[in-house]
Amino acid sequence: MVVSSTTTTVTVVSLFAVLLRVLVSLGPYSGESTPPKYGDYEAQRHWMEITLHVPPSQWYRNSTHNDLSYWGLDYPPLTAYQSYAHGLLFLNSSVPESVALHSSRGYESPKSKLLMRSTVLSSDLLIFFPSALYFVYAYRLHVSSVNGNNAAIGWQLAMILLNPCLILIDHGHFQYNSISLGLTIGAVAAILSRHEIVGSVLFSLALNHKQMSAYFAPAFLGYLLGKCLRRKHPIFEICKLGFAVLGTFAVIWFPYLHSLEAFSEASVLSRLAPFERGIYEDYVASFWCISSIIIKWKNLFSVQSLKIISFSTTILSFLPSMVHQIGAPSDMGFIYSLLNCSFSFYFFSYQVHEKSILLPLLPASLLALEEPFAFSWLVHYGMLSMYPLLCRDNLILQYVTLLLFFVLIYSSLDGSGPVMKRDFFSIRKALMALSLICSMSLHLVYLVVQPPKKYPFLFEALIMILCFSQFLIMVIHTNIKQWRLETPSRISKSRKNI
Incomplete structure (x- = not known):
């Protein structure tokens, strides 16, 4: 009876999550009918066009058939392979003119839109949903300090699958964040289940899909290194994980590794780090953007200097969280570290986008049972930080509807009982x-x-200042929580069990 009830809850939550995604996908998307470059929808379609008609060695190289100034590929090879697969299986077989070389720019027929939306939904169903379910069960078995009852499982799964920020960006604005984020969730779940090689491979795949997955890398490194150092043969354990990571990278990057000439000609690395765009682009709730109101970073420092400053501050900000996990690795500490390290990158790394808030929100959703208030607060201000972007996409109706649904579900499915109530009714x-x-x-x-003509971006600046202040408060809170997780007695006990 318990198994049947749990299965019913999981099925209902999953079906509702699919329904919301379908409904959002019926609306507009980034750059719809707005030439000459359209938007992110066109970028994804164009990558399918390029990968279908241009050899892999030319995917990242400017040429007659691949004009990099028009949505050139700027993600790692796994994204390119994904674009090729989606283009081949979904569009080229049904609407070949939608991915025809050169002539398909800005192609937006009803059938091609349906197929494009289907590629995002299928990515969710194949990767993100199974990974979320895997995590919920791994968390229940190995981590949770909250009663693992049926309501708690359903509520936690709902918080991961019904995150309105991810749904709006992937199924509204149009992207494939669910793939890299799903691979990351799968990696976390595998590691919590003590399948660390599998977890390392999955996280390597996430890194090779979107380079922003590096936001989580210090947490993975700190936790896995801390675990390895406490085993009987630490060097052997580290080598096993190292070979798993290097092997995965070698397979993904094979078309660019068979010769130094091919690697240099492909210019993949230069495409993955667009430093020419500046330390920030649009208004975003990062330290560099907010502080630029007073300190004009772009005027005071060269691009090279800003790269060094950004790199150094990012490392300094995530170092305490990573060091904590090396010294006292724990499952809960690992998830807190994922949140703290990802926020370090969001605040201080070079060229952060509004959509980058999806990365800190992922571990926040994994902590929803432990930190229900912090998660809901971050969702609210994560939504607000993307509000100007979503307004430009004409997704206001979807924005309001998803936010209301999230608040309703968050309030009604109380899976964690007194923990949630204690946090909510605080001083x-x-x-x-x-x-x-x-x-x-x-x-x-x-x-x-x-806004006043003299300050055309005044309201964007105010939104980002408010969001930054709330994010900062939460990061201070979660860093303190991470460092308070382990007492000396618990550390020594956990070491015996590793």
Whole structure:
């Protein structure tokens, strides 16, 4: 009976998550009918066109058939392979004109739109959904300090699958973040289940799909290294994981590794690090963008200097979290470290986008049972930080609807009982209310009030300042929580069990 009830809960949550994705995909997307470059939808379609008609050695190289100034590939090879597979299986077989070389730019027929949307949904169903389910069960067996009842399983799965930020970006704006994020969740679940080689391979695949997965790399490195150092043959354990990672990278990068000439000509690495765009582009809730209101970083420093400054501050900010896991690796500490390290990159790394908030939100969703309030707060301000982008995409209706659904489900499916209530009714309620009033006001003001001509991006700046302040408060909280997780007695006990 318990198994049947759990299966029913998981099925209902999953089907509802699919339904929301389908409904959002019926709406507009990035760059719809807006030449000359359209938007992210066109970028993904164009990559299918290029990978279908140009040999792999030319995918990242400027040529007559591959104009890099028009949505050139700027993600690792696994994204290119994914584009090839989607183009071949979905579009080329049914609407070949939608991926025809040169002549298909801006192609937007109803059938091709349906097929393009289907590629995103199928990616979710094949990778993100199974990974989320795998994590929920691994978490219940190995990590959870909350009662692993049926309601808790359903609620935690809902928090991962119904994250409105991910649904809006992938199924509204149009991207494939569910692939790299799904591979990362699978890697976390495998490691928690003590299948560390499998986890290392999955995370290597995530890195080879989107380079922003490196946001999680210090947490993986700290936890796995800390575990290996406590085993009987630490060097052997480290080598096993190292070979798994190197082997995965070698397979993915094979077309560019058979000769130094091919590797240099492909220019893959230069495409993955677009430093020419500056330390930040649009308004985003990162340290560099917010502080630029006072310190004009781009005027004061060269690109080379900014790369060094950004690199150094990023390392310094994630180092405490990583060092903690090397010294006292624990399953819960690992998940907290994923959140803390990813926020270090979001705050301080070079060229952060609005959509990058999806990376810290992933481990926040994995911590939903332990940190229900922190997760919901980050979702709210993660949504707000992407609000200007989603307004430009005409996704306001979808934005409001998904946010309301999330609040309703978060409030009604109380899977963690007293933990959630204790967090929600805290003494900080007055400050929280004030922050929410500011957030609601900015939502409305951005839509109906014209900014002063002298400051055309005033409201974007105010939104990002508010979001940055909330993110910073939560990061301080979660870093403190990570360092308080292990007492000396618990550390020594956990070492015996490794």
